[in-house]
Amino acid sequence: DQQVKQNSPSLSVQEGRISILNCDYTNSMFDYFLWYKKYPAEGPTFLISISSIKDKNEDGRFTVFLNKSAKHLSLHIVPSQPGDSAVYFCAASVGGGSQGNLIFGKGTKLSVKP
């Protein structure tokens, strides 16, 4: 049973527009959430994280929103750039990111078209 779900395998967006990637989770014990970006044949690159005590965290073009009641988080990228084209993974953990394992979704492949 998947505890972290990314229901959209792919997303296509025009350059300059907003990209919204979604993630749902089932385990209410999760208290730390992260987004990673991954290019083919490379390791995941950390993008942004959020603790369960917050509902929003922003870093440049990237904003993560957390809705605990809905067990849903989303990553907004604005404006989207062609270099953002990659697979994006949502991950969650209990006890903070350094205390144990991350549970990953299956990823969403983002394509940003010029």
Place this chain on the structure above:
Amino acid sequence: NAGVMQNPRHLVRRRGQEARLRCSPMKGHSHVYWYRQLPEEGLKFMVYLQKENIIDESGMPKERFSAEFPKEGPSILRIQQVVRGDSAAYFCASSSQETQYFGPGTRLLVL
């Protein structure tokens, strides 16, 4: 400051051979994690180690797989008597606080 380093980047083994995957964490990081990614899947946790200690190995297969993080040197993920189903990308991550940072991975192919 160098990131997480893994070697080899690619490893080919025949069924029944042993595979050794190495991971050097980022400088100053004392926590190491190993994950496995099968095609079209997300990363799956295998094991979490600190220096000379296995903290959580709940994701490790019960047989043929072992991991260590010695006082000196890199962390090693060892797979004995590999089978075709072991073919995957193996990623190592390290952390000091909240965030885990990943290495480039080792792609294991079992023939």
